[in-house]
Amino acid sequence: MREECYRVAARLGLAVVVVGNGSRGVRPPPLPKARIVVVGEGADAADDWIVEAIAPGDVCVTSDIPLAARCLAKAAKALAPNGRIWDSDNIGGALAGREIGRSLREAGIATGGPPPLDRAARSRFLQALDTLAQASLHGA
Numbered sequence: 844m845r846e847e848c849y850r851v852a853a854r855l856g857l858a859v860v861v862v863g864n865g866s867r868g869v870r871p872p873p874l875p876k877a878r879i880v881v882v883g884e885g886a887d888a889a890d891d892w893i894v895e896a897i898a899p900g901d902v903c904v905t906s907d908i909p910l911a912a913r914c915l916a917k918a919a920k921a922l923a924p925n926g927r928i929w930d931s932d933n934i935g936g937a938l939a940g941r942e943i944g945r946s947l948r949e950a951g952i953a954t955g956g957p958p959p960l961d962r963a964a965r966s967r968f969l970q971a972l973d974t975l976a977q978a979s980l981h982g983a
Contacts, residue, residue: 844924844960847969848904849874851976860896862889900979902972906957908937920975924960926967928975 845861849872852859858876861869865881882888890910897903899918905911911921911929921929929937944954960968 844904844965844968845872847965847972849877851969851972852876855976855980857976857980862893864889900982902975902979904972908934908941912938920979922968922971922975924968925957925964926969926971928971 848859851857853874856876858878859872859874860878860880861871862880862882863869864884869879871877871879880892882892885891890907890913893903893905893910894913894917897914897917897919901914901919903911903914903919903921904924905914905921906924908929911923912934914921915929915931915934921934923929927933947954958964
């Protein structure tokens, strides 16, 4: 979903920060307000950096539900790659479902993974990202 993020950011003149631990090479996008942040090793190093740096109204794109919850707690917005906008009404249930899935996997029960992102999911994502970005620009 990076390319979609870059397109929306370029159109609206927004900054983009891509955070990772360097395990996967990421080329910086050709945007004037884009940067790559490489954090140290550690299970939550990137998440911790994001939560420390995120500000109210910023948008975090993540499939990590606990990270989304932490961003919401800082009055930021959070969006999953499938286009689901995380908010105070749905994050608690998602966290609980994640824990149930973890418990099932620990018990040896296959839970499957998320479905692959199809055209409809990409379209939902792009629409949701545009909505959140516009709201952030207008202070909503």
